[in-house]
Amino acid sequence: MSLDVLVTGCLVKPPQERESRNGKPYVLAHLVSKGARDEEDTFCSVFAYRTSDREQLLSMAIGEGVSVAGRASINTWEKAGVSKTGLTITAARLMTVGDARVNSRHEDEPAPVAAPEPALARHEAVAADGLDDDIPF
DSSP states (O other): OEEEEEEEEEEOSOOEEEEOTTSOEEEEEEEEEOOOTTSOOEEEEEEEOSHHHHHHHHTOOTTOEEEEEEEEEEEEEEETTEEEEEEEEEEEEEEEHHHHHHHTTOTTOOOOOOOOOOHHHHHHHHHHTTOOOOOOO
């Protein structure tokens, strides 16, 4: 079974550049997504095939945060007699804190959308059209 996921976590190992059996380059990264107070952390193995995603992961250091969207499968293993669960994710898109900062400063951003007119102004416009008659209930 595979799932569409969006996971945010921190790198726990340096990303590794690898090559698939058919010669396609990819980067393998390991991250941990922190659980709530009473939940376990989720360990994720991320496979990135897109050039920009590979380069982005390779430029990151242990402890840096990243959000990954993609297809995931659940895997389980045992460590010291304790059953663990994690995700293997094939990345469709990555985003780091650095991306968020860059995206918030675009000089060529479109002009902001005008604020909607107040409800009272809309009501007065309807009244001027004669559509604001009393409806008996």
